[in-house]
Amino acid sequence: MNKELNLAYKVLNNVYFKGAYASIELNKSYISNLNFNLVTKITYGVIDDDVKLDYFVKQFYKKAPKKEVTLIFKLAAYLSQNINSIPKFAVVNELVEIAKHSKLKPYVSFINAVLKKIVNAEFVLPDTKDKRLYLSIKYSKPLWFIDLMLKNFSDDFVVEFFEAELTNLTHIRVNTLKIKYSDFVSKLKELDIDYTTSTLDDALFVEYSKIVREESLNGLYTPQGIPSMIVSRNVVGNTILDACSAPGGKAVYIATLNPNSKVIACDYYEHRAQLINDYSSRMSVENVTTKVLDATNFVPEFEGKFDCVLLDVPCSGLGVIDKKPDLLINNDLDFLSLPDLQLKILENNSKYVKSGGSIVYSTCTILPTENEDIITKFLQKHPNFRLDTVDTFGVLCDDKGGLKTFYPHISKTEGFFIGKLVRND
Numbered sequence: 001m002n003k004e005l006n007l008a009y010k011v012l013n014n015v016y017f018k019g020a021y022a023s024i025e026l027n028k029s030y031i032s033n034l035n036f037n038l039v040t041k042i043t044y045g046v047i048d049d050d051v052k053l054d055y056f057v058k059q060f061y062k063k064a065p066k067k068e069v070t071l072i073f074k075l076a077a078y079l080s081q082n083i084n085s086i087p088k089f090a091v092v093n094e095l096v097e098i099a100k101h102s103k104l105k106p107y108v109s110f111i112n113a114v115l116k117k118i119v120n121a122e123f124v125l126p127d128t129k130d131k132r133l134y135l136s137i138k139y140s141k142p143l144w145f146i147d148l149m150l151k152n153f154s155d156d157f158v159v160e161f162f163e164a165e166l167t168n169l170t171h172i173r174v175n176t177l178k179i180k181y182s183d184f185v186s187k188l189k190e191l192d193i194d195y196t197t198s199t200l201d202d203a204l205f206v207e208y209s210k211i212v213r214e215e216s217l218n219g220l221y222t223p224q225g226i227p228s229m230i231v232s233r234n235v236v237g238n239t240i241l242d243a244c245s246a247p248g249g250k251a252v253y254i255a256t257l258n259p260n261s262k263v264i265a266c267d268y269y270e271h272r273a274q275l276i277n278d279y280s281s282r283m284s285v286e287n288v289t290t291k292v293l294d295a296t297n298f299v300p301e302f303e304g305k306f307d308c309v310l311l312d313v314p315c316s317g318l319g320v321i322d323k324k325p326d327l328l329i330n331n332d333l334d335f336l337s338l339p340d341l342q343l344k345i346l347e348n349n350s351k352y353v354k355s356g357g358s359i360v361y362s363t364c365t366i367l368p369t370e371n372e373d374i375i376t377k378f379l380q381k382h383p384n385f386r387l388d389t390v391d392t393f394g395v396l397c398d399d400k401g402g403l404k405t406f407y408p409h410i411s412k413t414e415g416f417f418i419g420k421l422v423r424n425d
């Protein structure tokens with residue numbers, strides 16, 4: 001049996017049918033004597049190509065089979081089109097074996113027959129005349145996502161957005177509370193871990209699967225994207241509130257950059273707030289206090305108390321889909337109600353800002369309805385706030401009157417939005 005294929009199938013089963021996250025599942029399943037790069041490639045390949053593979057395999061049956069059978073078909077299609085090291089006959093044999101040893105045993109002859117067709121067929125894109133379907137299959141994104149993009153952006157922009165290829169390397173922040181940047185780089189060299197520099201002077205790009213297995217580096221770095229770090233760098237002051245904080249990536253960086261300030265980090269969910277505590281301890285940060293709070297509820301003792309309030313609000317996450325493709329598989333992504341929640345959070349937390357203080361509003365989506373529209377609606381009702389400039393530390397962004405959107409094809413980062421408001425009165 002092909003051990004890599006078996007493990008990838010197990011991981012995919014947990015992602016598709018048990019709501020697991022691919023990265024966590026892969027980490028848990030690590031086995032050193034396997035070709036783990038291949039397991040990772042197959043797992044993410046199938047997840048990334050889910051929409052495309054679904055379209056392709058549907059051509060080979062009339063009645064939709066059990067979803068577990070469809071996953072076997074998708075896996076076969078992915079392998080035969082992308083992984084030359086496993087011959088087509090072996091793909092069929094291995095997957096039939098997997099089916100035989102699972103609850104899919106009664107369907108083995110059907111699976112065998114369809115698999116043989118799948119591995120020998122060629123993938124053909126739909127006609128460009130059907131623009132929605134063509135884009136959906138070509139970029140393997142659900143139709144609703146394509147519709148949203150076409151509604152908000154020009155056709156050319158949408159194509160450029162989906163064509164953008166970000167590096168496979170992971171952006172990490174060096175924990176300068178514990179190690180000097182130059183010493184961290186020397187450690188990477190000693191450990192023979194390749195890296196490239198970042199536009200940010202306390203960060204690097206590394207091969208994550210290598211660095212994560214180096215226990216000697218624990219606590220000395222953390223994965224954190226460029227826009228996420230830029231959000232934190234725009235938050236300044238002695239008293240700081242992070243109202244939607246878990247797992248604490250931005251709060252902990254803010255606390256690192258401002259060691260003399262007091263950072264209050266809140267989240268609606270208790271178990272998520274605990275993640276902030278764990279993360280603060282791991283990164284040796286002592287100036288973060290965690291609270292479980294609903295950001296839509298007014299807290300009288302916070303009124304007018306903060307130099308800066310960070311609102312990294314719950315959002316559709318469509319800017320980070322390429323880095324977390326399983327978001328599209330695990331979630332029903334019901335985000336029509338998000339703008340109301342986002343505006344409510346902004347309205348409520350604006351009361352906590354001192355005169356002359358600021359609000360940093362951010363999302364990891366590129367949809368205007370969750371970004372500039374929220375800020376515009378807020379400013380119409382609150383003339384005591386004005387827009388301030390967001391510093392993007394040299395990263396090229398779309399700039400609408402100071403509101404910055406990071407698009408993968410422009411910024412070479414994941415999609416993100418940052419707006420900054422200052423209280424005048």
Ligand SMILES: C[S@@+](CC[C@H](N)C(=O)[O-])C[C@H]1O[C@@H](n2cnc3c(N)ncnc32)[C@H](O)[C@@H]1O
Nearest residue numbers: 244245246247248249250267268294295312314
């Ligand atoms: C985008 S995430 C925050 C990520 C975080 N800032 C970081 O950098 O690690 C949004 C967070 O808002 C929390 N959340 C959702 N609804 C909330 C509410 N009504 N009040 C407070 N937090 C909420 C979610 O649990 C989630 O942890």
